[in-house]
Amino acid sequence: MAAHLKKRVYEEFTKVVQQQHEDLSAKKLRLTKPSKSAALHVDLCKATSPADALQYLLQFARKPVEVESVEGVVRILLEHYYKENDASVRLKIASLLGLLSKTAGFSPDCIMDDAINALQNEKSHQVLAQLLDTLLVIGTKLTENPSVRMRLVEVACKHLTDSSHGVRNKCLQLIGCLGPVEKGVAKEAESQSAKDVQKIIGDHFNDQDPRVRTAAIKAMLQLHERGLKLQQTIYCQACKLLADDYEQVRSAAVQLIWVLSQLYPESIVPIPSSNEEIRLVDDAFGKICHMVSDGSWVVRVQAAKLLGSMQQVSSHFLEQTLDKKLMSDLRRKRTAHERAKELYSSGEFSSGRKWGDDAPKEEIDTGAVNLIESGACGAFVHGLEDEMYEVRIAAVEALCMLAQSSPSFAEKCLDFLVDMFNDEIEEVRLQSIHTMRKISNNITLREDQLDTVLAVLEDSSRDIREALHELLCCTNVSTKEGIHLALVELLKNLTKYPTDRESIWKCLKFLGSRHPTLVLPLVPELLSTHPFFDTPEPDMDDPAYIAVLVLIFNAAKSCPTMPALFSDHTFRHYAYLRDSLSHLVPPLRLPGRKLVSSPVSTSITPNEDPSQQFLHQSLERVYNLQHLDPQGVQELLEFTIRDLQRLGELQSELAGMADFTATYLQCQLLLIKALQEKLWNVAAPLYLKQNALASAAAKQILEETYKMEFMYSGVEGRQVVIIHHMRLQAKALQLIVTARTTRGAEPLFGMCEKFLQEVDSFQRCFISELPHMQGSFVDKLLDLMPRLVTSKPSEVVKILQTTLRQSTFLHLPLPEQLHRATATIIEPTGESDNPLRFTSGLVVALDVDATLEHVQDPQGTVKVQVLYPDGQAQLIHPKPADFRNPGPGRHRLITQVYLSHTAWTEPCQIEVRLLLAYNSNRSKASAKIPKCTWSDSMEALPQSENGIEGTIPFSKPVKVYIMPKPARR
């Protein structure tokens, strides 16, 4: 082997000499690439001092090495390694070896022996550590080979006695990463060495160097991650490490304890200094809780985080974590929480006005007070009051996880969580609001707690307020005063921040439907009705009044007695709101009125759903027609499209599906209409004007196909084929129209070429789908392909024309779920008559707030477009941070758009709208489709980014009144 290798080295070497020769003689003739290893060798030989050599190596490390030459390079490096006296150069070589063995496609087993050899003769600790690191890299690349791993582990064990911490560190790491994990194999394979990896690592738990101790624990964790079941005996050792002087040791030890507690939750461990025994998970929980008051905040964060995932812990221990005993001058004092609770249960309103309200009560037995809590006592109390917000967030998260699994704990931790709503750091507040939302089905808020919660509604941060609205949507309130309080605070919020309108209405909708019985007694007061007098009719456009109505109507849905309390105008308002805000106002069974739409019971499966059936039937009908007269086809299509569009409006859950199919049919209709044009029968030059319809149709079909492909989420491969097919047809149509209208064959030639390329790529991309497309345009086209390629453009056009006419209508299969991407711009509202004034040439920031639904990857695709009256268009890419994700499928864009323009004489409106950028290369089904250069409509749009092929407007434009004033001089 060695001889062979040597030979190889020399081969390389000889090659070098020749090349050098060439280089020197004729520099222009550099045809062969110089070998890497050779160049390196020459460099290293030239190096006179270690510093020089180091320089060469550093330069070398910057360039990538091809897989084929890796081994050669390694040989050269090793050769120099043996010769080199300077430790730093050897260190660099060792690290290079590691880097090289990482090269993809290179199998490092051939250099393992050499690395181990080098290890044996090495004196420098640093180089040793580096070599072990290299071995680790080699080992991780050859994990499948047990004998290699065995060997490496043995090497590592041998060096564990080294006096340098770095070497021991690496050895432990190596054992952790490569130590045998499989039980059965390990036993027989290790019988000769008779070594237990866990024991070896465990012995280093009390190494003198903290770094080695940390590495040992990490190695143990690594073994666990790789699937080895750790022994329970380690638990004692790990517990001792919790009292280590060094934070990184403690931090790792906490992790280890946690792992063990998950492995052996039910084992019994004795409590030191007493005869009792407890479950291991409880013991571990207590110990980790203790670490929540550690001196180092890193450990505290670690401990607080892990507490959340210890769900097997018994409830007794869990509840201790919220335990706090206060005292003042040796007398027991009640906590603010207890006081609030007491006030609440006694029915007295919290005054907080008495001095000495919190005066301590009974005397405490001095012996019974435990100042340093043992175990779980008060762990969360500490965690939530930590000085570092990182710890507080971790504690809140843990609280959330534990409360989700234990309703009783959820009830108990409520007071603490509510307290966190007033944290000084916004992230913590937000996190605790989210936590509360997650556990909200387990809890009912007391009035005093609700009071604290609602106080946060005035927060100036929109995120906080919206999170709170979300929370209120799913909160249980216990009393009617609570509901009233919530309503009052929400209305206060509404007046202070009018932009929260939508969110508040939605919140009240849920609040109403969750608590119909609590709302009922409030109705007369809320509607300010009077038994004898008629009260003035409130203003219907007042958002606050709408908010109240939303609450009441939603409560009335499940409370049939409520409508009796309504006055006449309330019914009128109901009718109006039901129509204008149908998503907020439910259908009500009102006296003397027929229920407009029967409530759709949810039990109906999609297939039985009448509307679903209707959709399918109408589609069936369309697909079945093949041989009707053209007039009939057109009419049927028109009717079906109309039906589908109406269906989409009525049934929101089917809207996506209906729109999608309607668009498809629309395309088909346009195609049929275009082909029926008279112009085809007349000599081309005479009817230049007439073809406007055909080319417009082609354009529109193209646009629609892009919309179909990119605006709907849930589109699958089968649909994509059909969409692309439709697009191909549109392009064919375009080609034909152009052929008719332009003279001379020159421009046509290129277009034909391109079209045929597209057909070709279509075939390549969707080869698997072709069998389903019998009799379609593309099917026929592909049959004629050999003829098309050879024929002249005019011939091609003719063929296309006939194929297009003869081709059948493709059946569009519907996917399970289809949603259309929509966007609504909430702000600017476009209602303002006051122009936004700014000095021309300077910039004004316009706040844009929009909700996006069913948009995939909004950060990459959603753009804002600003259209100035002079036709100038500006495309703005919002920052990724401007998008928030309040719920699945929903996004919110809150961004600022900078406007600027030269001076105008009078204010004018600009249009702001959202665009969905797409790129067919990026789309899922098409691997590679050349850019559509034909479509004129696409060219008009700005193509500012390489990744964007085109954009689709998907929101209603909003007009903003602006006025750039000339600068004053």
Next chain:
Amino acid sequence: MPEIKVTPLGAGQDVGRSCILVSIAGKNVMLDCGMHMGYNDDRRFPDFSYITQNGRLTDFLDCVIISHFHLDHCGALPYFSEMVGYDGPIYMTHPTKAICPILLEDYRKITVDKKGETNFFTSQMIKDCMKKVVAVHLHQTVQVDEELEIKAYYAGHVLGAAMFQIKVGCESVVYTVSIHNNMYRNLHLLLRVAAWIDKCRPDLLISESTYATTIRDSKRCRERDFLKKVHETVERGGKVLIPVFALGRAQELCILLETFWERMNLKAPIYFSTGLTEKANHYYKLFITWTNQKIRKTFVQRNMFEFKHIKAFDRAFADNPGPMVVFATPGMLHAGQSLQIFRKWAGNEKNMVIMPGYCVQGTVGHKILSGQRKLEMEGRQIVSFLLSKDDHFGKGGGGSKCFLIQEACAFFSLQLEVKMQVEYMSFSAHADAKGIMQLIRQAEPRNVLLVHGEAKKMEFLKQKIEQEFHVNCYMPANGETTTIFTNPSIPVDISLGLLKRETAIGLLPDVKKPKLMHGTLIMKDNSFRLVSPEQALKELGLAEHQLRFTCRVHIQDLRKEHETVLRVYNHLKAVLKDYSVQHLPDGSITVESILIQATAHSEDQGTKVLLVSWTYQDEELGSYLTSLLKKGLPQSTS
């Protein structure tokens, strides 16, 4: 036995007048130099004559350390350094050095200008005293002299408060005042940063114990209550008066309100009365790194102390309509601006006064807190009050009435009906029992000494400390000396060669087990060195002597000498498996370096004499061999 002596001159089983003398390894350090609030005579300052009757204090003290700027910790400093006479170094942190003179000057003004005392320190003395101060950074190790070093740790409490570690050799003392820990249940609003200390395992930890018997509730509840009250009043259109003392609390409440205003988007104006506060705010601005995480994080955008919503107060603002919040001095409503504003606003039930601290008996603050709704105002101010009556009573004075009291000196008295709401808010910045315990857990001291607290409360904490940490705990009274015996470890230098050689012999060094090594201890010039014997000889210029033990063992053996030798050789070889046993050609046996020779007894040929010789280094093996040979050889099988 080395010892540490601690004598409190003040603050021993007492609160106020902190002054603790510590002598550690021949160095004398004074910790804090405070005054007592309760006395106006000589007792207000510590009795420095305890240190020396006559002569400069400089000769008896190596340094003075001031923990923070509260007057009960630094109030006696100018008296001590200028009037009694001390020229040595005084150590304190930068913020303390900045704020301390302001407070001292204020204290001087009150005592001299208001109370008219003489024989008090002057402004110049304060300045001179401050020149002797050496400012230290946190975690900076300051070498006071060659042996004594001190190091400051963060303590929270107030701006610039620090714990100090005093170290001589390996004996150390940690002095903490008013620390607080990472549980900020009990802490300052502003300096919500945990006191933190290394696991330095000092010989002695001197700790405050003001709240030794208290475990406090979370700060957050109290904060929320406070803010809610202010918010509700302002929303109602009422005015809020918050009487404060100029430093510390005022800044914290300002920050709290400022943040709340920002968060809740409120518009009502907030004012603070001018004077000390402004100057202090300036320092708070500078020492932003000492403040809590929130303020430090916000600093990237703006300095929190450059208030957005809080403006300076002008006397005329008090009559402005609409809601407002005013911070005014002094804190107990006994005089000055806060009392003036209180009088103006007291009649309206929409208004509110919030007392954020403790009020001394007899002050207006104490009266209204104890629920008194009708106040008798008296004193010299009454004249000016009556003058202002006309422009005031017409407006909103409500039910204020005034009448005369028939007395000789014709003092006016006015009954003021308090209709405004009165609230009490306690924000105290001392560590509670848990905080102290946690610090002890962190530092792991060998002894604990409690100061700055009431004896009864200390007793409880002492008992707890002894019970839970199993360390000795002391609580000396003023003037009482506590002696703590230490067991310092003495560092010895060892030459690397010797260390390596010795560790190479045995197994790997184990932290937990002591290890035996051979070497020579040289004590020279106050230092200890462990060197190899050869080097010791070389240094001392002595020749090396070899000490050999020789022992004769008689063995009954009738065989020839060389046969006997062979038998001995075989026997030893069989017994001592781990040692190299060699049979040399000259008829002797070596076991390691021990030589065994056999000769026939001159008288009795049947008795062979075995000569065993070893050097003293091999004493162990040599004596073992002799005893082994004395037992005789096993019966030969041959």
